[in-house]
Amino acid sequence: MLEARNLTYMFYGYSAAFLILLGYVISLAMRERQLRGELDRVRRMVQDAGKK
Amino acid sequence: MGAFWNGVWTIAQKDLRSELRTKEAFNASFSFSLVILVLFSFAFDPTSEELHAIAGGLLWIVFSFAGALILNRSFARELQNDCLDALVSAPISTAALFLGKTLANYFLLLLVEGAALAVFAILYDTHFSKQFWPVVLVVVLGTWGMTIIGTMFSALTVNLRMREMMLPTLVYPLLIPALMAAMTLTTDLMGGTPLGPGNTIWLRVLAGFDLIYSVLAVVFIDIVLVG
Amino acid sequence: MTSSTRDRFIYTLAVICAALLVWDFYKIFMVLPDEANQGAIYRIVYVHVPSIFTGFTGFFVALVASGMYLGTKNLKYDAFAAAVTEVALAFATIVLATGMIWGRIAWGVWWAWDARLTTMLVCWLIYWGYVMLRRAIEEPTQRARLSAVVSIFGCADILIVWKSIEWWRTQHPAPVLSMRDGGGMAPGMEAPIYWNWLAMMCLATIFVLVRMRQEETSREIDSLRRLAHSY
Numbered sequence: 001m002l003e004a005r006n007l008t009y010m011f012y013g014y015s016a017a018f019l020i021l022l023g024y025v026i027s028l029a030m031r032e033r034q035l036r037g038e039l040d041r042v043r044r045m046v047q048d049a050g051k052k
Numbered sequence: 053m054g055a056f057w058n059g060v061w062t063i064a065q066k067d068l069r070s071e072l073r074t075k076e077a078f079n080a081s082f083s084f085s086l087v088i089l090v091l092f093s094f095a096f097d098p099t100s101e102e103l104h105a106i107a108g109g110l111l112w113i114v115f116s117f118a119g120a121l122i123l124n125r126s127f128a129r130e131l132q133n134d135c136l137d138a139l140v141s142a143p144i145s146t147a148a149l150f151l152g153k154t155l156a157n158y159f160l161l162l163l164v165e166g167a168a169l170a171v172f173a174i175l176y177d178t179h180f181s182k183q184f185w186p187v188v189l190v191v192v193l194g195t196w197g198m199t200i201i202g203t204m205f206s207a208l209t210v211n212l213r214m215r216e217m218m219l220p221t222l223v224y225p226l227l228i229p230a231l232m233a234a235m236t237l238t239t240d241l242m243g244g245t246p247l248g249p250g251n252t253i254w255l256r257v258l259a260g261f262d263l264i265y266s267v268l269a270v271v272f273i274d275i276v277l278v279g
Numbered sequence: 280m281t282s283s284t285r286d287r288f289i290y291t292l293a294v295i296c297a298a299l300l301v302w303d304f305y306k307i308f309m310v311l312p313d314e315a316n317q318g319a320i321y322r323i324v325y326v327h328v329p330s331i332f333t334g335f336t337g338f339f340v341a342l343v344a345s346g347m348y349l350g351t352k353n354l355k356y357d358a359f360a361a362a363v364t365e366v367a368l369a370f371a372t373i374v375l376a377t378g379m380i381w382g383r384i385a386w387g388v389w390w391a392w393d394a395r396l397t398t399m400l401v402c403w404l405i406y407w408g409y410v411m412l413r414r415a416i417e418e419p420t421q422r423a424r425l426s427a428v429v430s431i432f433g434c435a436d437i438l439i440v441w442k443s444i445e446w447w448r449t450q451h452p453a454p455v456l457s458m459r460d461g462g463g464m465a466p467g468m469e470a471p472i473y474w475n476w477l478a479m480m481c482l483a484t485i486f487v488l489v490r491m492r493q494e495e496t497s498r499e500i501d502s503l504r505r506l507a508h509s510y
Binding site for chain 1: 372
């Protein structure tokens with residue numbers, strides 16, 4: 001059962017943990033997007049080079 | 053075994069001789085230590101009693117900054133004219149090359165530290181003459197730990213673009229246990245507390261650190277330099 | 280592992296992890312009473328301690344993977360080591376953040392320079408250096424070789440720091456778990472720690488798998504680029 005004592009800091013603690021995890025997930029997603037773009041670009045480069 | 057130590061000695065001699073002719077590293081790192089020692093006087097009251105409580109810490113900060121200057125160049129200076137490739141392909145083991153360089157750096161760093169220690173004692177009126185030999189022992193052990201890690205990472209970062217920045221970022225966190233032990237001991241000794249059951253544990257930390265990393269460095273240097 | 284089985288494995292793990300977390304949070308917030316001295320804040324322990332376990336498990340696995348890379352020179356182990364270290368670093372950050380917030384109430388300061396907190400900080404700094412080093416090297420085999428050495432040196436250092444800082448100063452609560460000396464926590468209060476650890480290990484495994492796939496993609500990009508230049 002929850003009481004009011006020190007509740008705010010418990011909330012801060014849990015939010016901090018989730019924010020850090022969220023930040024890591026975002027960084028993973030951003031890198032994923034960047035890599036996919038790069039992969040497409042390089043694939044096209046190989047195809048173009050193969051045609052010549 | 054004789055050939056191994058011969059190689060070590062040749063490399064150490066080569067490094068020290070080229071340093072003796074230019075005195076570049078010594079001059080740079082000694083003047084840098086002087087500047088830091090003077091700067092410290094503005095951070096706190098240099099005549100107060102509290103100085104004795106932080107003296108050991110200050111001294112080792114100076115030593116580790118001065119060390120970074122020397123160690124940064126240790127392998128980097130061999131890059132010109134592909135000297136490093138020549139050294140690696142020379143008929144000595146990479147461990148001998150590494151130990152030779154470590155010995156040269158060690159000797160150089162001890163010289164700078166000796167000079168800095170003298171200046172520190174004069175400027176800040178510290179008395180460690182009663183505990184002179186214990187202080188020497190701590191300096192000798194602590195500096196070996198610093199040199200072995202520093203030379204190893206000097207070799208590790210030698211081919212990086214951001215060499216000057218990567219070396220301190222990697223070396224200082226690894227040095228924390230050695231520096232912590234050395235700082236605690238130096239502060240104790242300068243405050244007049246002799247080595248005793250209360251602080252010999254730190255001497256063991258220092259010796260253990262030196263031993264563990266000497267072995268690890270000699271084992272892994274071949275992977276770092278050759279692959 | 281083919282990519283579709285890997286995806287299915289990731290989704291299964293995600294479902295298990297979500298179910299575990301919901302069950303744990305129900306227990307933690309709805310069933311367990313407040314602790315007598317600390318009030319509600321003691322619940323931070325259910326994030327803090329499992330994160331420590333997850334982080335240290337990660338650093339140890341990274342050490343083993345680094346050794347395997349140096350033994351086999353197979354870049355798969357390097358990708359594994361890099362992924363595990365990065366994920367463990369994220370969990371180490373959680374440990375530091377939750378520790379600081381708990382310390383603000385329990386000790387009155389954000390940072391008490393306590394032994395265990397400082398060990399964790401040193402650990403964090405070392406592996407942050409590892410991540411930085413990997414970013415500074417382009418060539419894959421050189422990067423794998425050098426970062427494996429740093430991982431091994433870092434692990435040795437943490438063992439030394441761990442022992443030496445304990446002699447230095449400590450005000451951290453002694454371990455309260457029953458696996459060491461008797462235990463000071465009621466069994467009902469202790470169980471969610473382990474269940475949360477399991478949930479976090481699932482989460483960490485998902486991250487590692489995703490991160491490893493990214494390493495594979497970037498190797499594929501490298502080889503395609505070489506192919507394009509070879510025409």
